Amino acid sequence: MIGLLLRVLGHEYAQPMRRTVALMVTTAIAEGLSYALLVPVLRALLGGTPEAAVPWLVAFGFAVAVYAALRYRSDLSGFRVGTTLLRGMYHRLGGQLARLPIGWYDASRIGELSVLASRGLLQAMSVLAHLLAPLVSAFVTPLTIVVVVLAFNWQLGLAALIAAPVVTAIHIWTGRSMAATDVEHAERDREASGRVIEYLQAQPVLRAGGRTTERFRLLDDSLREMQRTSRRGVLSMLPGALGLALTVQAMFTLLLFLGAYLALRGDIGAPEVLAILVLATRCADPLLSLSNIGGQLRGARNELVRLDEVLRTQPLPEPRQPIRPAGHDLEFDSVTFRHGDRTVIDDLSLSVPARQRLAVVGPSGAGKTTLLRLLARFYDVDAGAVRVGGADVRAIASEVLTAQIAVVFQDVYLFDGTIEDNVRLGRPDAPAAEVRAVATAAQLDEVIERLPLGWATNVGEGGTRLSGGERQRVSIARALLKNAPIVLLDEVTSALDPVNEAAVHEGVARLMAGRTVVMVAHRMRTVQRADRVVFVDGGRIVEDGSHDELLRRRGRYAEFWNISVTPAAGEQLTPVALPAAPSGSNRSSPAPSSGP
Incomplete structure (x- = not known):
């Protein structure tokens, strides 16, 4: 004993x-x-x-x-x-x-x-x-x-x-x-x-x-x-x-x-x-x-x-001689990841240059969120490598990797404290002026003005005293305050009402400015802001290109666009009239994925 x-x-x-x-x-x-x-x-x-x-x-x-x-x-x-x-x-x-x-x-x-x-x-x-x-x-x-x-x-x-x-x-x-x-x-x-x-x-x-x-x-x-x-x-x-x-x-x-x-x-x-x-x-x-x-x-x-x-229980191993990333570009090099008996990511290769905005689209269970979690090293891959700034994430010290990445998930968890406490989680020693500035950029100031106690409002355990849109604005303000060069967004507007969606989109736009961004999205308004789109299914990249290029190919992405697009507030989005397929093209054949 x-x-x-x-x-x-x-x-x-x-x-x-x-x-x-x-x-x-x-x-x-x-x-x-x-x-x-x-x-x-x-x-x-x-x-x-x-x-x-x-x-x-x-x-x-x-x-x-x-x-x-x-x-x-x-x-x-x-x-x-x-x-x-x-x-x-x-x-x-x-x-x-x-x-x-x-x-x-x-x-x-x-x-x-x-x-x-x-x-x-x-x-x-x-x-x-x-x-x-x-x-x-x-x-x-x-x-x-x-x-x-x-x-x-x-x-x-x-x-x-x-x-x-x-x-x-x-x-x-x-x-x-x-x-x-x-x-x-x-x-x-x-x-x-x-x-x-x-x-x-x-x-x-x-x-x-x-x-x-x-x-x-x-x-x-x-x-x-x-x-x-x-x-x-x-x-x-x-x-x-x-x-x-x-x-x-x-x-x-x-x-x-x-x-x-x-x-x-x-x-x-x-x-x-x-x-x-x-x-x-x-x-x-x-x-x-x-x-x-x-x-x-x-x-x-x-x-x-x-x-x-x-x-x-053994945590993820820390490198004995850590390497600092040389930039903010991202790379998946022949990555395979399994969860139990299921292969979630299957020999996937993808590169994201610094300051590019990449949208990841695909059906549920395709492995989209897993890609974000592998970048943040929530898991280690079973084969291949995930690199940030040319360095394998397994060779980067956890504190350094965490400092490089800001993550905004669909399900936002807030700790039982004030709004200011939760925003300051991004950078606890930030000056008050910066905290107020990011709140304005994330459209959080509108929420604070409506609350009787303002910044001192207690959000409750999990943020239960705020709505989903209000919690998302706190999360975006937190990410803005962190000021990380890489931003990972996971379905941040999928469950919001039109008013909150519009406000969150404004905050996301400011968050993405000048940063390397990987976003998982279903809403086409979000996808259209990306420089590049990859369509993932079964843990593989099925199509890769810009939004307009993928629509012209009349492939899986175009079908997904016509089925999944939902007009946002003030927008008139209609299904695309797909052009005739080029002669000799095979509609079902996927476009090659981009390599490292």
Whole structure:
């Protein structure tokens, strides 16, 4: 347990943790020795010279005072180290999650990480603050008392010592029998948490279907399974708890009979027997607490194991000798990328000169968004290379690559804070004048003027207090403030109303000015602003050329234009009358994709 905790925490925390454990052991020994002084005290009080108990009572009071001081220092040290480790673990976990590839975050991990980062991390780090001291006391204090009993009478001490391996065996057996149940309970707990989140998110669908009064079967089933698992856990724990209680009781009974026998033989006085029985009762409390402590420790250990798995997951490797990009041109060189068993990008080659605007068009699932994510190195390719400024993105330091690229996605996430806080994520140290300037350029100033608190308006978790168009304007302002030379746009206007679409288009136009741009788009108004268009399907480039060139070819892009074009506000877009195909042309044959 201690080894696993140190591995999860990191070796920089080993020294303060060892000091804390040593202090806890010293405290437990002092507790046992203070109890040992009850033997001479009771022997004097119950003997013929009660006044002889006075110095022993003074010694007992001093020992209790020392124990109290040590216990205070031990508990305080445990809380302080636990708090420090908890803060360090949050930073370490956050840093690890920020380095893991986006593909690692599948749907099943969201509920697991939410539980791990909240209750799980607190439970794991509570070992030092709340569990380690009682655990040390439960083992060390009884052993100290047994050593004291051995010093007074070896027969009674040996009888008490027999209980040690029995208690240890019961503790180990209970832990092993509960291991499978603990794992199952943790899995059911995470599943139930995910179902609760699903039930809350599904409220619009349930209400639209008129099922607001019905129980949610998936959630009910999950909660029932968790109840069954909890019941099995309690039943599995009962034999161990009962066995431990019976062992403690049997030990006390054995000492009682053996002490009476030795007293009747005259080998030991009755006061000594009474004192040793008092010490035996003091052994019982920490030993009986092992059942409760053991269950909490197993829960904490399970969380530590899961935390260790996350921390040991390998992030995308950083280059040992990083290269700085020599420009802002982009290149896909025979790139292949697979997600599971599916090939998303298949031997694709494409080059984008600096300051060119490239539009990527194609049906859903064609791999358009994946191209953007490979450029930003959210994933690493399975074959080929993605280059920025002539350098492979795998050879560029993450901070340098991130500084080169600004990304605006269709689904904008805003953090729970003010509008200004979210805009400043692009460049936290930017002057206030620049922040206001980019807000004007992104048409965000119109939104701020309508809000009662203006820049100080809290957007809520995920930006829920703003509309989709307003969130998109914040995202564009953030990208403008970052002032990166490469811009990646992913369907930024596909779900906006005409008013917000027009405003966002103005912001996007300013964002694209003078930069290398790769945009994924369905709206033809966006595509027409591109210098070049590639049509992607099945992870391959089917057609490549300018908007007008592709229309004249009467290929896939032209068909897509006629089917997908939707007039924007104030525009009159009509399907194109396609010219007759040149003689000898094959309409279905794709245009060659551009090479590196």
